[in-house]
Amino acid sequence: MVNIAEALDNIRLLDALGEEKSTVHALHPLAKLFVTLVFLIIVISFSKHEISALLPMVLFPTIIITLADLPVLPLMKRVLIVLPLVIGIGIFNPLLDHRPMVSLGAITLSYGWISFISIMIKCLLTVITSLILIATTGMTNIALALRKLKVPKIFVLQLLLTYRYITVLMEEVILTTTAYALRSSGIKGIHFKHWGSLLGQLLIRTIDRAQRVYTSMCCRGFDGNYNTGTMPTLVAKDYIFMLFWTLFFIITRSFNLPMLLGTILTGVYP
């Protein structure tokens, strides 16, 4: 129950952060969406054994978090939520691939471990950057930017309404589970016998609630178009933002920057 309430607060925190003012918030939503998409594609494109070349990509979320003055801990906590899933995907790599790849003194890292670490870094980078996009732009502005990118209206609307439905669902879950806990005389969690009826109730209640929200939208002229104000036009700083980061990502992808820097500084060529 507390976890669900926390999760609801988490979503609301992202919404609240999206309304803040900073140099990053002031950028055009389209510019931020574009740079984030390029970032995601580039990060994913690194091969599973490239770790050092991937590391400079950390600069992007780090700089944006600093400039946008985002709270690091709450963001990291949200990233941790997906970590078990990623561990589940990558954990078999060290077990299946024992071929040695790197030796650090007495420790030898196998190809399996390297690919596992690479998956973890990619996960952290992609999730945190997506969260940063929501926290600096807001879901509504992201939707506007998606429409600018000619993403079909139906998909954008689906995204927005699903995002809103999550909070409706969670509010109902909190109410239902609280009512259950108050009458379950100290039983921890929800007894499996009640799962069916509780889930059924929850579904019906959330559909009812969503219907009422939808009705209230229709009463105020909603016709399937989610109008959220006029989109500002792209200005010079937005183009510079897009150009700078896109170039940086392409350079990072094309050259192994840490190795290049190490070579220049130490004068030792591989």
Next chain:
Amino acid sequence: MSHYQIEANNITFIYPDGHQALKDISFTLSQRESIGIIGANGAGKSTLLLLLLGILFPNEGTISVGGLPVTKKTLPHIREKIGLAFQNPDDQLFMTTVYDDVAFGPRNYKLNEDEVEKRVVQALEIVGILHLKTRAPYKLSGGEKRAAAIASVLSMHPDILILDEPTNALDPKSRRRLINLLSTFNHPKIIATHDLDMLFNLCERTIILKDGQIMADGLTTDLLADETLMTLCNLEVPLSIQNCSTCTYKHML
């Protein structure tokens, strides 16, 4: 063209499960008139409001708003004319800020952003919560949420206001503030409520529903003081006109 703002003629509504919610309802709402709709739970108050806005359509009978019949084709015009404030303001406030919620309606009618801003500021000023425009709706108190919900309706510049249980779940001070606010509006109003004392302040006319039928339609002061009628409709004479149990003084309004 009719001089009535709302004209309901012999409307009957049956839910898909067979439950007859309204039977042969006829009434009119004229310019500058305010009607209170009261009745026990399940009497059909909310169904009637939903029919007026074309959220539901009657099985029999007709409804017209400002001379326009309520049909699927005329819905955009009807909903521009009527502003409905829901019973639960949480159903009405779904955007991330109060400003965006109040701007939702005007933006749907494709007004330019300057006009939208003008209307939002004006509506928030009327309900006295302009200072809350950047706040997230879920962080507001019950009274503030209600005010924001009413502002979201006012920003559409409706000709008619319909309010479903406006004082529901408000503390006494917020309730009084809301009643004072509503009394300043010149719009024709339809208020469905259980707050009978509020009706004395806001509506000169009242319709009493029972089992989906109109039991009485007349002056609020007459109907609400009629103990026999009120008891018959599973209602009670409002506290403000009941005899005081201590001094037996009757506070007639």
